[in-house]
Amino acid sequence: MAIVDNPRTLDLDDIQGMVSKGYGKLYKTAYFFLKVDEAKKAKLWLKEIAPFIDSANIKNTSEKTLHLAFTPSGLSKLGLSQKNIDAFPTSFVEGVSTENRNRILGDYGDSDPQNWRWGAQQSDLDILLIFHASSVESLNAFIEEQKGIIEDNGGITIVTELKGFLTEDNKEPFGFHDGISQPIIKGSGRPGPENDIVETGEFLLGYKNEHGQYPFSPLLEENQGNLTLLADDIAGSGKKDLGRNGTFMVFRQMEQHVDKFWNSMEEKTKNEDGSVNEDAKIKLASKCIGRWPSGASLVNFPDADPGGSLDNDDFSYADHDPDGLKCPFGSHLRTNNPRDSFRWYNKEQSLKVSKRHRIIRRGRSYEMPVNGNEDKKEVGLQFICFNTNIELQFEFIQHAWSNNNQMRHLSNDIDVIIGVPPENDPNNKNVQFTVQAEPVNEYYDGWERFVTIKGGEYFFFPSISVINFLSTL
Amino acid sequence: MVIQNPVSLQIPLIQSHVDKVTEVLHQGGKGNPCLEEGVFPFQKLESVHFGRWIIIPAKGSLPASLFYAANIDGTAENHLNEIVTNIPEGLDKILEHCPDYPVGDARNKTSRLNYLKKYEIKTQGFYTGAPNRTVKQVHQEAALHQAIKSYIKDNKGRWKNAKDAFSAIKERFKNDKQWDWAKERYELPKVNIPATILFVLLMLILLPFILFAILMIRLFYEPREHPKKLSQNQIPKEKLKALKNQEDIIYQNQLSQVFDTKTGLRRIMLRFLLWSTTKASRYIFVKGQLFGTPTIHFARWVLVDNGKRFIFFSNFDGSFDEYLGDFVDNNGWGLNLIYGAAKGYPKTYFMIGGGSYKILEFMGWGRNTQVPSHIWYSAYPWYGQQQIVSKTILRTEIFNSKTLNEKEARNILKDI
Ligand code: HEM
Numbered sequence: 001m002a003i004v005d006n007p008r009t010l011d012l013d014d015i016q017g018m019v020s021k022g023y024g025k026l027y028k029t030a031y032f033f034l035k036v037d038e039a040k041k042a043k044l045w046l047k048e049i050a051p052f053i054d055s056a057n058i059k060n061t062s063e064k065t066l067h068l069a070f071t072p073s074g075l076s077k078l079g080l081s082q083k084n085i086d087a088f089p090t091s092f093v094e095g096v097s098t099e100n101r102n103r104i105l106g107d108y109g110d111s112d113p114q115n116w117r118w119g120a121q122q123s124d125l126d127i128l129l130i131f132h133a134s135s136v137e138s139l140n141a142f143i144e145e146q147k148g149i150i151e152d153n154g155g156i157t158i159v160t161e162l163k164g165f166l167t168e169d170n171k172e173p174f175g176f177h178d179g180i181s182q183p184i185i186k187g188s189g190r191p192g193p194e195n196d197i198v199e200t201g202e203f204l205l206g207y208k209n210e211h212g213q214y215p216f217s218p219l220l221e222e223n224q225g226n227l228t229l230l231a232d233d234i235a236g237s238g239k240k241d242l243g244r245n246g247t248f249m250v251f252r253q254m255e256q257h258v259d260k261f262w263n264s265m266e267e268k269t270k271n272e273d274g275s276v277n278e279d280a281k282i283k284l285a286s287k288c289i290g291r292w293p294s295g296a297s298l299v300n301f302p303d304a305d306p307g308g309s310l311d312n313d314d315f316s317y318a319d320h321d322p323d324g325l326k327c328p329f330g331s332h333l334r335t336n337n338p339r340d341s342f343r344w345y346n347k348e349q350s351l352k353v354s355k356r357h358r359i360i361r362r363g364r365s366y367e368m369p370v371n372g373n374e375d376k377k378e379v380g381l382q383f384i385c386f387n388t389n390i391e392l393q394f395e396f397i398q399h400a401w402s403n404n405n406q407m408r409h410l411s412n413d414i415d416v417i418i419g420v421p422p423e424n425d426p427n428n429k430n431v432q433f434t435v436q437a438e439p440v441n442e443y444y445d446g447w448e449r450f451v452t453i454k455g456g457e458y459f460f461f462p463s464i465s466v467i468n469f470l471s472t473l
Numbered sequence: 474m475v476i477q478n479p480v481s482l483q484i485p486l487i488q489s490h491v492d493k494v495t496e497v498l499h500q501g502g503k504g505n506p507c508l509e510e511g512v513f514p515f516q517k518l519e520s521v522h523f524g525r526w527i528i529i530p531a532k533g534s535l536p537a538s539l540f541y542a543a544n545i546d547g548t549a550e551n552h553l554n555e556i557v558t559n560i561p562e563g564l565d566k567i568l569e570h571c572p573d574y575p576v577g578d579a580r581n582k583t584s585r586l587n588y589l590k591k592y593e594i595k596t597q598g599f600y601t602g603a604p605n606r607t608v609k610q611v612h613q614e615a616a617l618h619q620a621i622k623s624y625i626k627d628n629k630g631r632w633k634n635a636k637d638a639f640s641a642i643k644e645r646f647k648n649d650k651q652w653d654w655a656k657e658r659y660e661l662p663k664v665n666i667p668a669t670i671l672f673v674l675l676m677l678i679l680l681p682f683i684l685f686a687i688l689m690i691r692l693f694y695e696p697r698e699h700p701k702k703l704s705q706n707q708i709p710k711e712k713l714k715a716l717k718n719q720e721d722i723i724y725q726n727q728l729s730q731v732f733d734t735k736t737g738l739r740r741i742m743l744r745f746l747l748w749s750t751t752k753a754s755r756y757i758f759v760k761g762q763l764f765g766t767p768t769i770h771f772a773r774w775v776l777v778d779n780g781k782r783f784i785f786f787s788n789f790d791g792s793f794d795e796y797l798g799d800f801v802d803n804n805g806w807g808l809n810l811i812y813g814a815a816k817g818y819p820k821t822y823f824m825i826g827g828g829s830y831k832i833l834e835f836m837g838w839g840r841n842t843q844v845p846s847h848i849w850y851s852a853y854p855w856y857g858q859q860q861i862v863s864k865t866i867l868r869t870e871i872f873n874s875k876t877l878n879e880k881e882a883r884n885i886l887k888d889i
Contacts, residue, residue, distance in 0.1 A: 087706075088706075089706050090705065090706050090710070098714075099718055100717040100718060100721060103722065211830070211832050212830075213831060215833075216833050323887055343767065349802075352802065353802055356798070356802075391794050392794060392798065395794075396795060396798075399721070399791075399792060400795045406724070406790070406856075406857035406859070406860050408859075409860070409888040409889075411618065411619075411622070411860055422721075422722070422724070424722070424723075425723075426855070427855065436887065438883065439632050439633070439882075439883065440625045440629075440886050440889070441625070441889060442629060443622060443625070443626045445626075
């Protein structure tokens with residue numbers, strides 16, 4: 001696939017950096033959930049830290065970065081009127097957990113939001129503050145400094161602190177190289193594989209999306225605050241646009257059951273005499289993911305892992321693996337982005353569909369003691385993604401693709417990494433994973449869930465000028 | 474061969490009973506999806522693929538009415554008979570709220586049947602995703618598919634090539650009495666070529682009139698259409714919530730919409746387009762896709778209240794957003810042609826442009842015109858439309874066909 005130019009047209013200085021930058025060298029992360037106690041003081045704090053928010057400008061190569069995201073209650077407590085909050089998309093206003101969303105996302109049983117440690121509008125989760133730094137020491141120093149500022153301010157309190165990290169080889173807890181496939185925002189100035197360059201409006205409000213239209217953006221229904229900081233609605237309604245250069249952020253804390261994952265792979269691939277078949281075990285796990293542990297694509301390397309650390313994303317399915325013989329149809333990779341081979345559609349139609357359902361992933365691993373016991377560790381993924389339409393992007397991927405047990409000709413397969421079958425499907429205990437093979441397909445049964453949701457929320461991730469605007473309410 | 478048919482009943486309501494009958498149907502939300510037997514146990518009707526009871530709300534001078542819709546095997550006559558025979562009590566509980574429903578001694582099988590027949594109306598537009606299959610057949614073929622899969626799994630590594638594997642499977646299943654039903658000859662629905670040619674010819678003959686109509690609509694109708702541009706976010710929150718609370722519970726979902734019909738040429742064109750869609754569905758779209766959309770089990774359009782309003786009902790796989798998005802991706806222009814006749818539809822251009830392509834506005838319109846399906850039933854709540862189609866294909870390959878060469882065998886095996 002051709003690497004194509006992607007001339008810069010966006011005002012990168014106004015966009016929060018995380019949307020377009022992965023901070024691959026800033027290994028350590030902290031997430032603070034803040035509660036607003038006193039609006040007036042909280043706004044002073046916003047004003048004070050806003051200049052330190054990292055922007056999407058690649059010239060900024062700070063060693064420590066700061067980002068901010070808001071829930072509806074946060075916006076409300078800062079003084080945004082109810083009428084203006086109601087102008088936000090329903091998914092954001094309602095939050096990640098409603099009766100219907102729990103079903104769509106598969107949040108039941110162990111993942112029931114009632115058992116979550118944060119989010120689902122259960123606690124005083126108003127503002128999310130995200131830190132990135134290169135080492136534990138620099139992160140800690142950074143956090144201490146910021147905690148000092150928060151304490152001095154007195155208008156906000158820290159409710160919960162979470163941590164996250166990237167390893168140097170960027171492996172997630174199951175042991176697979178993560179963070180490779182990403183869409184590239186059109187207009188960001190970054191060149192990339194043609195099929196990965198996606199219309200700006202899929203990731204930033206105020207620009208046209210893959211439908212050739214402006215995504216639904218929160219417009220100011222009644223004037224308040226310093227309006228000169230806001231852009232006009234580009235769609236021409238005459239209202240001010242709170243969304244432009246901002247986006248929505250999905251955050252889900254996902255515990256990964258690493259032992260269960262590998263035991264299950266081992267059980268399913270044992271030799272006839274009952275001995276462990278190490279190669280077969282890794283191969284099955286890789287088939288489930290859609291890449292080898294090194295990150296090498298199964299399409300480019302169908303037989304064995306070439307090793308090393310590969311972050312090549314320049315591959316597609318239609319020409320090289322139309323029947324899923326290399327990268328199975330049910331693999332995490334292929335279900336979550338079918339690329340140029342969706343259903344039986346031709347390449348062009350497939351790409352059109354795939355590009356309308358992409359997300360920018362900014363997840364990081366975490367490790368935390370279980371109930372304060374330092375010897376027992378809970379590990380997992382702080383899953384974060386950006387999209388302008390949560391229903392048609394994140395939720396669509398999770399529901400229509402990962403949780404869908406009947407993609408293509410598959411009849412009871414889900415994405416075994418993150419898929420969840422419907423709660424009352426009588427067959428939900430018997431989900432399968434099919435490895436397309438010749439002369440006949442191979443079926444693996446008896447899957448448990450390897451991921452449990454521990455927390456989550458939907459956030460508004462505004463532009464830097466809108467953060468400044470919020471401080472003027 | 475059994476053909477699926479639509480049954481549509483529009484039954485008047487005693488206007489002061491609308492709330493009461495809503496409660497009877499709604500059953501505290503248990504009616505949709507109707508997984509257990511409730512007030513109207515569809516489970517007792519063998520011929521039903523999908524069924525629903527809704528209330529068409531009163532609007533202006535048009536009164537509220539009840540609407541019953543079912544997609545059935547065989548004839549409407551048989552189906553109505555099945556209802557009055559198998560669920561008379563349930564029927565009474567609902568129809569007690571309708572004017573002149575027989576009471577006391579006058580209420581019996583015949584009088585009930587006559588009452589139903591009196592309100593049967595024509596279904597102008599109808600699409601079947603998996604034509605010519607009975608409910609029973611759908612279930613049987615699913616069981617066969619499952620058994621074949623298990624057999625392949627149990628024999629992992631045994632076959633050297635696809636041909637051997639296919640012969641072994643064939644042998645195994647042909648010789649098992651349990652699957653005797655599958656030996657009965659079954660022809661997959663085929664595109665009806667003579668009918669298609671006639672249909673296309675007719676369209677060509679009518680083309681000048683169609684183009685003229687499009688031009689007239691462009692000149693005299695579209696400029697006067699000023700829909701409210703609502704997105705889903707601007708639909709009253711309570712309404713949206715009530716609708717969503719009944720969605721995404723089983724593999725399929727339902728959509729019931731009620732529209733006010735535009736007048737004049739728009740209304741005439743609507744009748745013509747629904748007629749064409751029905752014909753095209755019977756003769757051309759017989760392989761599981763309606764204009765490329767592969768997730769629709771059944772869909773219907775019915776003119777009600779003397780054409781002043783029309784309804785759209787569908788049974789589909791996936792969520793509301795997925796379904797409407799899929800439709801727009803595949804044939805937004807087809808949606809525009811038909812729904813352009815509905816008041817409030819996003820502005821069209823030359824009947825086919827605009828409209829649904831304004832996807833947010835289109836989805837908002839979709840929600841705004843949606844009404845709750847108080848009772849909604851699926852005979853096979855966990856089967857996707859394409860799976861139903863491909864399981865029939867597998868059955869015919871195993872039981873009807875001759876010996877296959879390697880490539881043909883591989884083509885079948887890869888989809889199991
Ligand atoms: C603990 C949970 C998860 C694990 C262990 C995991 C792991 C991975 C890995 C190893 C890759 C391949 C690396 C890459 O291509 O970047 C990947 C790709 C991907 N994942 Fe996940 N993931 C998880 C959750 C999710 C969730 C919740 C979603 C969205 C609903 C998601 C969406 C994707 C997408 C879109 C890709 C890229 C596919 C492509 O573009 O080809 N993942 N994931």
